[in-house]
Amino acid sequence: MATNATVTPTTTSEDVGPAPVGHHFYSLRQQQDSVRLGIWLFLVTELLFFGGAMCAYTAYRIWFPREFEAGSAALNVGIATLNTFLLLTSSLTVTLAVRACYDGNQKALAKWLALTITLGLVFLGFKAREYQLDFAEGLVPSKRLMTADQQLGHSSILEEGASQVAPKYVFVHNLEEALHKAGYKTEGIDLVRVQLFFMFYYIMTGLHVVHMIVGIGLLIWQLVLTKLGFFKYPARYVYVEALSLYWHFVDIVWIFLLPLLYLAGPHSAGQVITGLQQALGMVSH
């Protein structure tokens, strides 16, 4: 890959001439500035979109701080840690893709775009595995109650001398088991309210996943355009730059989701290893 602008690109501008300018622009420079401003204005709306969700999260966390910590304690911090570094590395590779296009190095551009797509797909793969583990543990908000038979099968929940079993939510039972495994004490915590945390967890990470899927789709599209020779004009690097801005924004959203969702509760470095072992099926969850 070219390391700076002075390195001879594989396809020079002298080979292809100046990049075409849209009929509604005065110059190539104005066209590039318009592309940049357009993507930044889009990111402004995105910031307010995620900001609304984070504002609601803040309000409910202030109301139910211990319940949110309990919910966080039940999450897989190992997968979240790995995904943090995967996404951070993809921010580097997409930046290098912009550089390659700027230098007119289409081969390097294709390589960095492909690497960014791969890192994004690995992120999504681990995220899917995390959701699968969450569903397997029954950490899904619902109004479903345990049957009397199910409750009698768990003697620990029966009060001594009680003649009748009190109704209990399936979610609360599953959460108790998950927190017990995590070594988290649940005294004084309204476990039904922890469902609020999980609503935020699924919606916020779900929206992030949707943005990742869109980003990967656009990266694949730019990889196809690269193969078709669209980026033979180095000035067209601005389109790769616009997509990289979107990708960096998705990374920034994750930078806030990690502490708000995964690090809100008590976790240890050892749980990172355990979480990764669970993800890879090396230990049962």
Next chain:
Amino acid sequence: MAASTHHASTGHPAGDHELPPVANTMMTFVVLFMLAILALVVGFSNMGEWKVLANMAVSAVQTTVLALFFMDLRKADPLTWLAVASSVFWLGLLFLFTLTDMLTRHLAVL
């Protein structure tokens, strides 16, 4: 008109900003990597109610570094800076008015 402002040796229009050198990009990545480790160290610590504030501070620094260097906001034109500043301002208003309401509406009337 485009041809007259076109820089033949680079293929870029005259006046277009230069991208930062790859060495700077790598340095930015290392800094972001270290900040991510710091976020995890803070997250695994037992700082009580200060933990969320410390984590948000680290996240804010990470975002600033990423925006200034990876997103190249340093060299952005004034219109882009206006867009970014307005979004932060509106986001601030969203948090300010929402939290002002919810933190004060249950106060006893003296």
